Amino acid sequence: MHIQNRFVVKVSGASGQGINSVGETISKAIKETGLYSFGYREYPSLIKGGFASFQVDFSSAPLASSSDKCDMLLVLSVSAFSVYYSSVAKDGTIIHSVIGLQQSEEQQKYFSENNIKVVFVPAQQLVKEAGGHPLMVNTFLLGVLWQLLGLSFDHLIEVLKRTFAKKPEVIELNIKMLEAGKIFQNENLQPVTLGFEFHPEIVDEMIISGNQAIALGAVAAGVRAYYAYPMTPSSSILSYLAAISHETGMFVKQIEDEISVASLTVGSSFAGTRAMCGTSGGGFDLMTETVSLAAMTETPFVCVLAQRPGPATGLPTWTNAADLLLAAFAGHGEYPRVVLAASDPQSGYVLTQVAHNLADVYQIPVILLTEKQIAESHFQIKDLPPAIEIKRGLVAEDQLESLQKMDRYRSTENGVSLRWLPGQCAPTFDANSDEHLGDGSLTEDSVPAKEIFEKRMRKLEDLKKVLPDPVLHGEETADIVFVGWGSPKLAVTDAIDLYVQQGGSLKLSYLHYEYMYPVKPEKLQQLAEKAKKVVFVENNGTGQFAKLIRMESGYTPDDLLLKNDGRPFFVTEIVAYIQQSEGKEA
């Protein structure tokens, strides 16, 4: 299915061939020309070889999702050709630089049935003739592509200059390769008529990944210690924060394992700074005992859980969202916690700050979910929202004198007790992982044990009251209400927009959850009463959020639209689902 007002370019090759940087250059240059783009990365869990791709969907209207098929595929390696040839849409074009490429019968059949042109560009030879380095094949092909798209070379050259700002000696040569690509001719390559309207006013927009936004959320929130152990897709939070640490002054440390990561986070937070850690599912499994410790000692704890498919090592570099129930039930014993879910850079930025406020004010663990699809995709956005006011919930310096010995864990109406910090001239206390009294002294008696357990759990009741409801995109009364969390929002809202633009007959809306736990089912139940059909869209295999909602409210949706193959939802899949429902309606 080709989507109107969208053009899709995919660059593919082996890992290590610089696919990602070509993709980034395309995204940036597209933006500079006054168009909107969304960049989606696929790559294997190895350093050299395999297959990798960077897909850029672009349009004259804002977008934040990928199509399942591309209009133009650039191929730099044999393995990428065999993996991606079938991702080319009808009437599309493949441009490759693979010398002696053999096409299988199946491939030839696919190309002829779909009217796909396959064009060989002897890029290695042409680069050599033009005096370039073998690695500049990418730049050469970019020149070919740009010429076909009819986009301005000035913008592309600007982006290249910025990319290579630290290596000025290669700039001239790269520009030369672009120009060599620009004049390349082949009878099968016809210029594309995009017919897009350009918006020069957006050239100043940002291109940002979800992980960069979460990292900047931490900077804005005053996080002063970030601890992590590398694990895709969380690692780029660590590397980005480390890269800017000389400017931010943040203490950014790679620690020996995730148990220690969580423990250092608890320690630094207990001491009184804002600390944060990040990991993926396997690392989070290791942290869970410490999450339980944070809850028991009522120490603020914030962890980013960047999801990828499991079980075990799973599909390390691919996407899914199957750790919601892990987060909601992590750790032994019963205790209050909050689970949040980002869906794009804006929400990642905001929710990171919200996570710290909630963790501080309620003295609880807060887990912020994200997914590979959000963490590593390249979003074009106008701006990040304004920073959120910091709320620490600490006893003011001038109130320390009035503190009583039992205040630290005293039972209160909403379960939140006064918190002050080691080093302060105030009554000392024991942050005790054993069950305890107001000052942290150990107890094994039934009455105080029940009382303090209930005190902690009351925080959850209070949180349910203060946490915001899910946000509705579209109309209150709809034929289909989609319900989702995380990255499906991107594909569903893009699909609804497209469907409306194309004058579809169904009334559609999308209910988006960011506050996952404690669960807020009320708004959903209200909408469900008026809707013809409620569909949960989840990037996992069993509909975890639907389960959680059912568990807390008894509500069961009419349908589940699930995907669990390591890939995100593509906008085309959602459109197809809507069209299918329309067919049933008619």
Next chain:
Amino acid sequence: MSCNSCSTKTVGLAEYASPNALTWCPGCGNFGIQVALKQALVAQGVTPHQAMLCFDVGCNGNGSDKIDGYRFHGLHGRILPVAAGIACANKKLTVVAEAGDGATFGEGVNHFVHAVRGNFDITFLCHNNENYGLTKGQASATTREDVAMNSNPDGVTSTPIHPQRLALSLGATFSARIFSGDIAGMNRVFQAAIAHKGFAFVEILQNCPTYNKHTPHEWYQQRVYNINETDHDTSNRAAAVAAAEDINEKVATGILYQDPNSVPFMMRDAVRKDLGAELIDEVKTYDITPYTSRMR
């Protein structure tokens, strides 16, 4: 956040007293260790507000609410990274961590390895009673070979860990061994450990009257000697390794090794070493436009 009344006054032992009754077995080495720790903190002028005492889970950890000071009683085996996190966030605190040999060389041995490497500014008191006390006398990684223990009725078959050999081989900047029956010796060694800049490892040969019948109080008393009264050079790592080797006949106690030029973790950190402030004093909203402007 510094407190005037704390920094001007002299601290007394009574300030570390707790109203909670001690729950250790009669004759347990933990009593003497707690006394010596209080004495050392007082002698170093550390008030309970400045003391950050971190406890692992075990018999020693059951003392967390039986002493004053700010305290954190964490999970079994995991106290070192918690203490490290505290020490990094607020260098002004005097951070003391305590854990058993089970926690240190079993459940959390990785944390010990990396805490030594990192040289976090912590005093670490390792209560080595050569068994898991709180869970009723199972073997630990320091239980001697062939000794029969709860759940190891035929005796331990694995080679025991030699704590000093391990610590010194990892590059510990301070490594000491002392006997829980020697309160004056503990006071002296604990003080040096508290004053040390970096990770100060103190192995306490702790008697366990209930479960360790193999090396009781008297056994140690007959064998320990103060190495700091000999001509042992504490700045010589090889000499320390040699002196520490014997744990059967003549057992050296005292400060075995100390690097006089030790640089603690935060002072090794390129970003933080020259910033005077503490992480706890820096929480505020930071402007992100320097970073977002590069994404445009």
